[in-house]
Amino acid sequence: MLKRKSKSEYVMKKERYEMRFCGSGGQGVITAAVIFAEAAGVFGDYYVCQTQSYGPQSRGGSSKAEVIISTKEIDYPKVVKMDCFLAMNQTALDAFFSNFETDGLLIVDSTFVEQVPTSGAISLPFTEIARELGKEIVANIVALGAIGYLSGKVSMENLEKAVIARVPEKFRELNIEALHAGIELAKNVNVDNLSHSPSLDDIYGHTD
């Protein structure tokens, strides 16, 4: 079997990092993607490109947003191979899992996702935590904290600045609390101990 790089090593080496955020309309995945992009590109020094599904499905049904982060100017603005995938429910996970990089990070909201397509998935209870904080609507920000921490692409300081810049003052405290709850959740995960999802090569020897 080929020796794989550890997940953290893999993240560090990537010049272009491709992320997808999905859930159902109203779960705030587009907002989470925009805040992530601002943390990386406005408050950080990366080039970023943020796109989203745009259409009737964005008003109900599954919603999808993508963020490309790169140390160089970004040519193609959409995902080619996903390095990081956040799924807030089962339907969206199943619908948008294609193009997932075998060594990538799969992070799901265990509140709404029962089955995962790869053994290396990270299941965290974003919505449950948000409910405990008093407002289910901040589940996206809890997830943002976790994904920000685990991806290693943004500093927690910049992530917080980006949240503050986007959120109305009235809800600032709640959102910051949600962000930190997400970061704390993620701190308990050791990405290098996750099992890799096997490639066809691993299972069948060769696939040519």
Place this chain on the structure above:
Amino acid sequence: MQSSSEDQSQKYLLQGNEAIVEGALAAGCRFFAGYPITPSSEIAEIMSRKLPTLGGTFIQMEDEIASMGAIVGASLAGAKSLTATSGPGFSLMQENLGYASMTEVPLVVVNVMRGGPSTGLPTSPSQADVMQARWGTHGDHAIIVLAVSSVADSYEITIQAFNLAEKYRTPVILLSDEIVGHTREVISLPPDQPVPIFNRIKPSVPPEWYLPYEDNSRGVPPMADIGSGYRHHVTGLMHDAKGFPNFSPGVTGGFLKRQYRKLANGADEIQMTKQFMLDDAEVAIITYGCVSRSAIRAVRMAREQGIKAGFLQLVTLWPFPKKAVDAVCRRCRAVLVPEMNMGQMVREVRAVNQNATLEQLNRFDGGFITPAILFRKLMSL
């Protein structure tokens, strides 16, 4: 508005549509009339918030015919004017666009392209309006059409669109598409190197000597604001130097030739292109708008495989940048023209160089032409 150097530049994450607004305001646009339509609506929405704070005027009109009429009028009165729409609205604008062309009124029309015909695919990208942008209004006419491919472009090229409109007294059409319009990228505003701003030349003669359509070396008559004391007769009929209807062959022929000549005079600055790895290229992609992003990626992928590929981006679609296209066709053994339509600009490339080995690649189902599709095609050339 010239941005002063004291302004602290700041980074923003903006959509292409938002960057068009910023570019227009930086260029001095102070009048917007329009009717919202997906995927261009953000332009109208943000203009409605920003223009009043800058002393400008925003009007939501009853439809796109009226929108076009309103910006012609506002520009005649001296305001740099903009409207923004998508396919169905662009179709309605064609009549008054012809009027703007006949009366040589500087203005900018943004068309954020979506799939057509008719109401078509409201939320999907397309590049199928490139011929309509050239020939949508009836009659021979000269026009400038520009296409953007990124958020940075959307800012800069919008300023260029206003500059060209003002310099050449012509409507300018700015083509974006659903992908560029809705992609967010980081942009520093005001930019480190501000784009120079040009304003229309006003008459320097006393009012009684002024001829609003008199030829000169540039073919661009100075333009007096309506209401500024200069007699300025405006008609959609063929007209003489005074602006009054005149259908004599001499006047008619002279007028149309001047329309074409004034843009030919400025061809060097009007016909904008961008080049990527073309110096030693043996195969090349020629395209425009959002497909440029995939093309750059595909060229990089081909280079990694040892294929000498290059890319020519057409920023100006009309007047068609013949020289730049011909140079690529002569140099490369094969040229690929991908478009998100059934093959429109490829006809123009073929007309420029009939000896070139030309391949077209078209996608017209509302999807994006991906780098992988282009790469496979490049490898087979």
